[in-house]
Amino acid sequence: MKEVKPSICRFCHAQCAILVEMEDGKAVKVYGDKDNPLYHGYTCIKGRELPYYHDADERLIRSMKRQPDGTHAPIGSEDAMDEIAAKLKQLIDEHGPRSVAIYIGTHGFNNFATEMISRAFMNAIGSPMVFTSVTIDQPGKAVSAALHGTWMGGGTNIDEADAWMLVGTNPIVSQFGGMPVNPARQIAKAKKRGAKLVVIDPRQTDVAKQADIHLAPKPGNDPTVLAGLLRVIFKEGLYDQEFCTKHVNGFAELREAVEPFTPELVAERADIPADKLVEAARTYAKANRAGVTAGTGPNMAGYGNLTEYLVMSLMSVCGHWRREGETVPNPGVLINRIPPTEAAIPPSPAWGFGEKLRVRNLTDTAAGLPTAAAAEEILMDGPGQVKALINLGGNPMMAWPDQILAHEAMKKLELLVCIDPLYTATVELADYVIAPKLTFEVAGTTALQEFLGAGGPGVGYQQPYAQYCDKLQEPPEGADVIEDWELFYGLAKRLGIELHVSSKSFLDPKAAKANGTTLDMNNKPTGEEFWDILMKGSPIPLDEVKKHPYGKVFDVPETRVAPTPEGWEGRLDIGNDVLMKELEEVHSNIVHEREKDYEFRMISRRLSDIHNSSWHTNTKLTRKFKYNPAFMNPEDAQRVGVKSGDVIKITSQRASILGVVEATAEVRTGSIAMSHSWGVNPDDPRDDDVRNYGGNTGRLTDTTKDFDPHTGIPRMSSIPVNIERVDAA
Ligand SMILES: Nc1nc2c(c(=O)[nH]1)N[C@H]1C(S)=C(S)[C@@H](COP(=O)(O)OP(=O)(O)OC[C@H]3O[C@@H](n4cnc5c(=O)[nH]c(N)nc54)[C@H](O)[C@@H]3O)O[C@H]1N2
Ligand SMILES: Nc1nc2c(c(=O)[nH]1)N[C@H]1C(S)=C(S)[C@@H](COP(=O)(O)OP(=O)(O)OC[C@H]3O[C@@H](n4cnc5c(=O)[nH]c(N)nc54)[C@H](O)[C@@H]3O)O[C@H]1N2
Ligand code: SF4
Ligand SMILES: [Mo]
Numbered sequence: 205m206k207e208v209k210p211s212i213c214r215f216c217h218a219q220c221a222i223l224v225e226m227e228d229g230k231a232v233k234v235y236g237d238k239d240n241p242l243y244h245g246y247t248c249i250k251g252r253e254l255p256y257y258h259d260a261d262e263r264l265i266r267s268m269k270r271q272p273d274g275t276h277a278p279i280g281s282e283d284a285m286d287e288i289a290a291k292l293k294q295l296i297d298e299h300g301p302r303s304v305a306i307y308i309g310t311h312g313f314n315n316f317a318t319e320m321i322s323r324a325f326m327n328a329i330g331s332p333m334v335f336t337s338v339t340i341d342q343p344g345k346a347v348s349a350a351l352h353g354t355w356m357g358g359g360t361n362i363d364e365a366d367a368w369m370l371v372g373t374n375p376i377v378s379q380f381g382g383m384p385v386n387p388a389r390q391i392a393k394a395k396k397r398g399a400k401l402v403v404i405d406p407r408q409t410d411v412a413k414q415a416d417i418h419l420a421p422k423p424g425n426d427p428t429v430l431a432g433l434l435r436v437i438f439k440e441g442l443y444d445q446e447f448c449t450k451h452v453n454g455f456a457e458l459r460e461a462v463e464p465f466t467p468e469l470v471a472e473r474a475d476i477p478a479d480k481l482v483e484a485a486r487t488y489a490k491a492n493r494a495g496v497t498a499g500t501g502p503n504m505a506g507y508g509n510l511t512e513y514l515v516m517s518l519m520s521v522c523g524h525w526r527r528e529g530e531t532v533p534n535p536g537v538l539i540n541r542i543p544p545t546e547a548a549i550p551p552s553p554a555w556g557f558g559e560k561l562r563v564r565n566l567t568d569t570a571a572g573l574p575t576a577a578a579a580e581e582i583l584m585d586g587p588g589q590v591k592a593l594i595n596l597g598g599n600p601m602m603a604w605p606d607q608i609l610a611h612e613a614m615k616k617l618e619l620l621v622c623i624d625p626l627y628t629a630t631v632e633l634a635d636y637v638i639a640p641k642l643t644f645e646v647a648g649t650t651a652l653q654e655f656l657g658a659g660g661p662g663v664g665y666q667q668p669y670a671q672y673c674d675k676l677q678e679p680p681e682g683a684d685v686i687e688d689w690e691l692f693y694g695l696a697k698r699l700g701i702e703l704h705v706s707s708k709s710f711l712d713p714k715a716a717k718a719n720g721t722t723l724d725m726n727n728k729p730t731g732e733e734f735w736d737i738l739m740k741g742s743p744i745p746l747d748e749v750k751k752h753p754y755g756k757v758f759d760v761p762e763t764r765v766a767p768t769p770e771g772w773e774g775r776l777d778i779g780n781d782v783l784m785k786e787l788e789e790v791h792s793n794i795v796h797e798r799e800k801d802y803e804f805r806m807i808s809r810r811l812s813d814i815h816n817s818s819w820h821t822n823t824k825l826t827r828k829f830k831y832n833p834a835f836m837n838p839e840d841a842q843r844v845g846v847k848s849g850d851v852i853k854i855t856s857q858r859a860s861i862l863g864v865v866e867a868t869a870e871v872r873t874g875s876i877a878m879s880h881s882w883g884v885n886p887d888d889p890r891d892d893d894v895r896n897y898g899g900n901t902g903r904l905t906d907t908t909k910d911f912d913p914h915t916g917i918p919r920m921s922s923i924p925v926n927i928e929r930v931d932a933a
Contacts, residue, residue, distance in 0.1 A: 349660065365394060419481065431465035438521075534665055538670050645679050831898035833864055
């Protein structure tokens with residue numbers, strides 16, 4: 205029997221509305237839902253391959269246990285949980301709860317349910333050691349939001365903007381950073397309306413091709429460029445005096461700090477035309493409504509907190525925030541937003557609180573515990589040492605910086621548990637891998653995308669939209685798979701602990717906890733019931749959302765930004781002294797001194813058909829590239845005597861990897877652009893087979909030398925490297 209069912213793609217955070225063709229109860233084809241009011245039929249190849257993942261030969265459909273000879277053999281999921289729980293109990297009894305850590309990777313977030321229950325689990329065992337991919341992604345976002353404060357009125361959306369600026373983010377490919385939900389369409393619509401697009405990226409990216417102004421600076425110069433933009437705005441009086449007087453502290457401090465960043469200095473340092481910088485500043489600042497977003501590149505290229513802080517300062521200086529009386533387009537469907545008010549929640553600490561790590565003076569941060577230090581926490585002997593790691597939907601061996609250190613750490617663990625549908629480089633080293641149910645085998649919602657949007661401007665839904673989807677099919681014959689969250693339920697039950705799961709419908713942790721649910725440890729909820737628990741207290745009840753299986757823009761009462769409450773004292777801060785000192789450091793140019801022995805800067809980028817380390821085994825996803833090409837400018841290629849297809853050795857101060865050259869004028873000279881999460885483990889004999897497996901750029905990073913002193917994130921983009929040819933095409 206054939207039928208078509210609505211669903212949500214959860215392969216990445218974009219959560220596209222999809223239609224699934226079912227044959228005899230099994231998904232056979234996926235396409236976009238053209239009638240969907242937000243996505244308008246958008247999908248990508250990664251989503252359209254969903255039926256493949258469910259059926260793939262390489263999909264793990266049984267849990268596995270590591271044998272004494274290092275190989276893995278199947279084990280029942282209940283037996284695996286018995287053994288894992290026993291080992292956890294032993295470690296907690298002998299070494300305390302801090303010896304148990306978790307790492308939540310991208311699929312732990314895409315599958316919202318697991319993130320929440322895993323945090324509840326860690327709470328219940330009393331371990332603070334929760335690491336996530338956020339601190340090796342864009343930690344500058346949460347840090348700068350804390351130091352700058354939060355504007356309760358919210359920011360501008362692209363669909364109402366006159367100007368839009370993207371700093372090292374390529375949403376047409378990443379579906380992130382500035383305009384998720386069919387970004388190509390959003391840009392086309394905005395441009396048709398006359399909105400101006402400014403892109404700052406060393407590559408001529410998909411969005412740069414659409415830009416009115418594209419600045420292609422030398423990598424790692426974003427603080428310099430942003431300070432230059434701010435200086436023009438101050439000099440030419442293009443700021444919003446009224447907004448700053450009423451709501452902003454640190455105006456004089458920032459103006460003074462950016463003063464040395466003249467257009468000429470920026471032009472020289474970043475190698476961009478001074479007049480284009482000035483034009484970009486005017487275009488942005490003169491716009492009535494505008495937004496800026498920075499992406500992974502600048503967050504990873506050094507001084508990421510400062511970059512994000514200057515981005516926020518650009519918005520505040522120009523008053524590009526929603527004001528009293530303005531309509532709030534999306535007051536929230538599944539997520540309760542901060543009550544829209546013309547007021548600032550003042551700055552809060554961004555680091556220096558919570559759990560103190562034993563290494564490099566790092567502490568908990570607004571972005572979470574520094575994941576870049578997790579390997580050292582595992583390797584360093586002594587009280588508090590991490591001895592067990594539960595890896596939830598992540599792949600540390602591919603994604604963590606400093607792959608060599610990560611490899612030593614994974615091997616040293618007494619217990620490594622992964623929940624993953626693939627035999628990944630991390631799973632290879634795991635003691636247990638739990639085989640999970642996949643997308644069509646579980647219920648889901650669009651809450652993640654809405655949640656991302658509730659945290660800041662430029663992400664999430666611009667309208668009150670939500671979708672819920674039921675599970676569509678059963679796991680393959682003979683499979684023993686569980687929903688990711690059931691692992692934590694199963695372990696808690698065996699350890700005799702109770703789980704209190706906070707509601708994910710609230711941004712405020714206190715409200716989230718108050719609306720949380722203490723799970724009944726004798727009657728396990730179903731996956732569907734678990735979503736009811738997670739969405740408890742949502743502005744529109746999940747039951748109502750369920751009535752519209754194709755997704756819906758809900759009729760919500762018109763919401764306007766409320767006036768500043770009487771006596772309100774909260775103000776935004778654009779002059780944080782730690783970051784102003786960093787700006788001074790940037791001006792004194794120490795960065796460039798440190799890099800002088802290296803000819804190139806390796807920058808990070810994403811490939812449209814591949815999501816991080818997932819499913820490189822699918823030949824449709826790899827039909828363009830079976831590896832992560834080393835994209836470089838033809839001029840550079842010619843100068844060093846290489847051409848497309850040649851294998852090069854890329855050497856940083858930490859290590860060497862191999863790469864396959866792809867010459868393209870889209871990359872500015874002096875840079876090599878490569879995607880992360882490719883390659884194999886350092887001791888894998890396939891390491892030389894770069895044409896089939898790619899090279900791991902994380903291996904080039906050095907977590908202990910070149911790192912942010914607060915979030916611990918090392919240089920993961922703009923890494924100084926040299927190259928030499930090793931093999932012709
Ligand atoms: N050098 C360098 N390093 C980087 C980056 C960079 O730009 N440059 N980027 C960083 C960024 S932004 C991030 S977010 C991290 C990513 O870091 P990770 O999240 O650790 O890496 P992923 O490859 O996204 O891991 C996803 C894992 O989930 C598994 N998976 C797929 N589907 C499912 C499912 O349905 N259920 C479960 N349980 N698992 C599933 C996949 O097989 C894979 O192992 O990497 C970071 N590392
Ligand atoms: N297709 C696909 N989509 C993805 C992913 C994927 O792997 N594939 N990963 C997902 C994840 S985990 C994340 S976090 C998001 C990330 O989303 P984005 O941040 O949008 O990621 P990218 O598309 O890599 O864009 C980063 C850009 O930074 C530029 N860049 C590098 N270094 C510098 C620098 O020093 N300065 C400036 N100005 N630019 C620089 C690169 O050229 C690149 O164009 O994407 C998500 N979406
Ligand atoms: S963009 Fe993400 S959510 Fe949308 S179809 Fe592609 S993988 Fe799925
Ligand atoms: Mo990410």
